[in-house]
Amino acid sequence: MKCLNYRYWLGLGVFFLLIGCCCATGSEENSAIQEEQSPPIFHPTHEPSKVNAPYSDIVQVDNLYFLAGQIGKDHTKGTLVEGGIEAETRQCLENIKAVLAQHDMTMANVVKVLVILDDINDFAAFNEVYKTYLPQKPARTTFAAEALAAGAKIEIEVVAVGD
Known part of the structure; x- marks a missing residue:
């Protein structure tokens, strides 16, 4: 049972790490797009x-x-x-x-x-x-x-x- 919990939490941690990386990359891309747009x-x-x-x-x-x-x-x-x-x-x-x-x-x-x-x-x-x-x-x-x-x-x- 301990092994299953360890794998579960490790998998969940990796999942959230990947989500965080994707969101950070998306934010950087969005910032770059916004910086490219000129003000009116x-x-x-x-x-x-x-x-x-x-x-x-x-x-x-x-x-x-x-x-x-x-x-x-x-x-x-x-x-x-x-x-x-x-x-x-x-x-x-x-x-x-x-x-x-x-x-x-x-x-x-x-x-x-x-x-x-x-x-x-x-x-x-x-x-x-x-x-x-x-x-x-x-x-x-x-x-x-x-x-x-x-x-x-x-x-x-x-x-x-x-x-």
């Missing part, structure tokens, strides 16, 4: 009119770029473009292109899109313009919400992957 970079805006805005146009985490939502505002005039949903969609996407260009990216870098329409009945008209800017078909979510910022008919935000 909150890039300043390239638009003079947005310098005092309470948000960043773009936030970078490693090679992922999270862009703030854009509306169909012509930043040179400070007003929404005229011409309805098509014109506002085009301006939204041009604004996104401008932000991406500041970080050496194009619309081809876009992998995820969130679209908010003021009126879901504008979906088909918006989609016709959208397809010309993002033919690679990034993942997309589209929904309608009443009363967008500045009376906009559409807001679009994207996530892009840099090189």
